[in-house]
Amino acid sequence: MFSILKIIRLGRCLSGIRRGLSQSNPLTPRILAAIDFDKTIIEQDSYVAVSQLLPPKQCKELVNLIPKSGWLGFISRVLQLLHSEHKVNYASVGMRVRHLQAVPGMLRVLRQLARNPEVDLCIVSDANSFFIEEWLKQYAIECLFAGVFTNPACIQASGEVLVLPYQEQTDCELCPSNLCKGSVLEELISSGRYKRVVYVGDSCNDLCAMKRLRAKDIGCIRRGYEMYGKMAAHAGDLSCSVVTWRDGHELEMLLMPKIVS
Known part of the structure; x- marks a missing residue:
């Protein structure tokens, strides 16, 4: 349109x-x-929902960093950790978002x-x-x-979601x-x-x-x-x-x- x-x-x-x-x-x-x-x-909040894919302790530590890093920095770190440490790729992240009410x-x-x-x-x-x-x-x-x-967000060849500033x-x-x-x-x-x-x-x-x-x-x-x-x-x-x-x-x-x- x-x-x-x-x-x-x-x-x-x-x-x-x-x-x-x-x-x-x-x-x-x-x-x-x-x-x-x-x-x-x-x-x-979709960023909070996706962060809950992390172990609770790790998630809480990242939430405490939001005042300093901002929400974009927060979700970037969440997505990085999900992929590198927990082998959670874009498909699993997408499924978590799809289930939000x-x-x-x-x-x-x-x-x-x-x-x-x-x-x-x-x-x-x-x-x-x-x-x-x-x-x-x-x-x-x-x-x-x-x-x-x-x-904007890009799915990298590795399967990690990369979020960039508008x-x-x-x-x-x-x-x-x-x-x-x-x-x-x-x-x-x-x-x-x-x-x-x-x-x-x-x-x-x-x-x-x-x-x-x-x-x-x-x-x-x-x-x-x-x-x-x-x-x-x-x-x-x-x-x-x-x-x-x-x-x-x-x-x-x-x-x-x-x-x-």
Whole structure:
């Protein structure tokens, strides 16, 4: 659906996606629905889930290093140890991700959004292209998405999964150095392509994205998670309208009337 977008391809080399526009009539304003992956589409954090393939003691030691190494450094080390010390290859890692549960009702929300001919549906995530693609293929919904903006992953000849940064940035303090979600949203909005943007997420880097939304856009914040807890301090930073949701069933009830209005 996106013409200048590098769409995720099935295969051993999986690229992060930059930006794009719909192939439909460029003069027709559209709606962009951008959705986070971990704890928004899936119930669990995919990096934590994969790390649990390691022995508990080793896993705990790596978790303690996250404040210093960041999540990308964490999962890179997890994947390295799984392959080198425990002989766990990409197929086993992929199977672990495929078994992660969707947030209740979220699959229905995604399918409804994708059926709307005015909507471009995409994922914006600090996970990686291998994890996301494996999960989407499990539910046969990879065709629903115009694209995925995430860290690229490659499967090496040895069978090890290598995750690389989507970008290198130092300007945004809310996001990690490897991916500023706000910059992704800013590029898409500045294209002038979208009459309305809907962003759905749960964490502080999603807050960065929502800060780029306009008054006519909608930010959907998951209750009980990181960003919701910080909203008292940041509510004044948002120009968009805000809805809060617990699961996909509630999100559907709150969001769909706004999408069609």
